[in-house]
Amino acid sequence: MKDEQAICYSCSNENCFIKKHLHLEQMKQYVQKKHSFVCKKTQQFIIEGAPIQGLYFICKGKVKTVKTGINGREQIVRLTKNGDTIGFRGFGTSKRYLIGAYALEDTVLCNFSNETMMEILQNVPEFTYALMLFYADELNKSENNIRKIAHMNVRERVVDLLLYIHRKFGQINGLIDIELSRKEIADFAGTTEEQVIRVLSSLKKESLIKTVGKRIGILAIPKLQSEIMEHKYF
Numbered sequence: 001m002k003d004e005q006a007i008c009y010s011c012s013n014e015n016c017f018i019k020k021h022l023h024l025e026q027m028k029q030y031v032q033k034k035h036s037f038v039c040k041k042t043q044q045f046i047i048e049g050a051p052i053q054g055l056y057f058i059c060k061g062k063v064k065t066v067k068t069g070i071n072g073r074e075q076i077v078r079l080t081k082n083g084d085t086i087g088f089r090g091f092g093t094s095k096r097y098l099i100g101a102y103a104l105e106d107t108v109l110c111n112f113s114n115e116t117m118m119e120i121l122q123n124v125p126e127f128t129y130a131l132m133l134f135y136a137d138e139l140n141k142s143e144n145n146i147r148k149i150a151h152m153n154v155r156e157r158v159v160d161l162l163l164y165i166h167r168k169f170g171q172i173n174g175l176i177d178i179e180l181s182r183k184e185i186a187d188f189a190g191t192t193e194e195q196v197i198r199v200l201s202s203l204k205k206e207s208l209i210k211t212v213g214k215r216i217g218i219l220a221i222p223k224l225q226s227e228i229m230e231h232k233y234f
Contacts, residue, residue: 001045006036006059006110013083016057017134018110021127030120035111039103046087046101052094054113056086061107062169062178065099066187074100076188079178081169088135091117104178149190156228157189158199162209163225166218175215182214 008031011019018034021027036059039045045056048068062081066074077099080086086109090098112120121128148160162176169177180188186196200216203209208224210217218224 001040001043002038006108008034008110011059013059015083017085017127017130018057018112019083020130021124024124024126026124027120027127030112030116033113033116035113037109037111039107039109041103041105041107044100044102045109046097046099048098048100049096052087052091052097052114054111054115054117055088055091056101057110057112058082058084058086059108059110061109062104063101063107064104064184065101067099074187075190076184079104079165079168079188085134088131088138104180152228154189154191154195155199155202157191158185158196159203159224159227161185161189162203162216162218163221163228166221171217174210175212175217179214 008018008022013019018027018031022031039061046065048066058080060082062079063084063086064076065078065080065086067077069075086101087097087099090096121131149157152160165176165178165180171177182196182200183193186193189196200209200211204211208218208220210219
């Protein structure tokens, strides 16, 4: 990993927790303590079970977070982009990371150490309150995902994932702005690579999606939404 200078005050990620609170005078001393670096595509920067080394904030790039499941298989639990927070699961309650994290493309990360984060949480109540709301929202999303996986069939889970990454990353030139392998889609949808390939093939034949290499483009959002409407997509 290569060190990279990322300046919080010139950062364009308005959704970043740090950026949101830079207007507070007491935050100035903390942003000077951060460490920024570049993580190359496919490189792992958080190892599941490793000692917690603070929180990571994505300055630029995309990251997948994973958790080891049955038979040692990695399950993708979250996809993240510019401004998102990584490594918060277990922070403050555990001494070890509960997830692993890999860069999906060359990614610039900002790391705030355990000590710095604890100082912020103890001394900047606005930040602490915002983080509490974030945790509550993430817990709600996790509970909804568990419910969906339990009630959706394979096709519905793949459709739900496609709509999710479309909302999260958007489309450029007709293709969703994230490159995921068929295995990664399977790991996130809780199915097998073979089943994902079959579902994507069916969706292409029905002119609901298109593919260019690993990239996928959605052609008929309302029709895909209608397939999972009973699961309260919205």
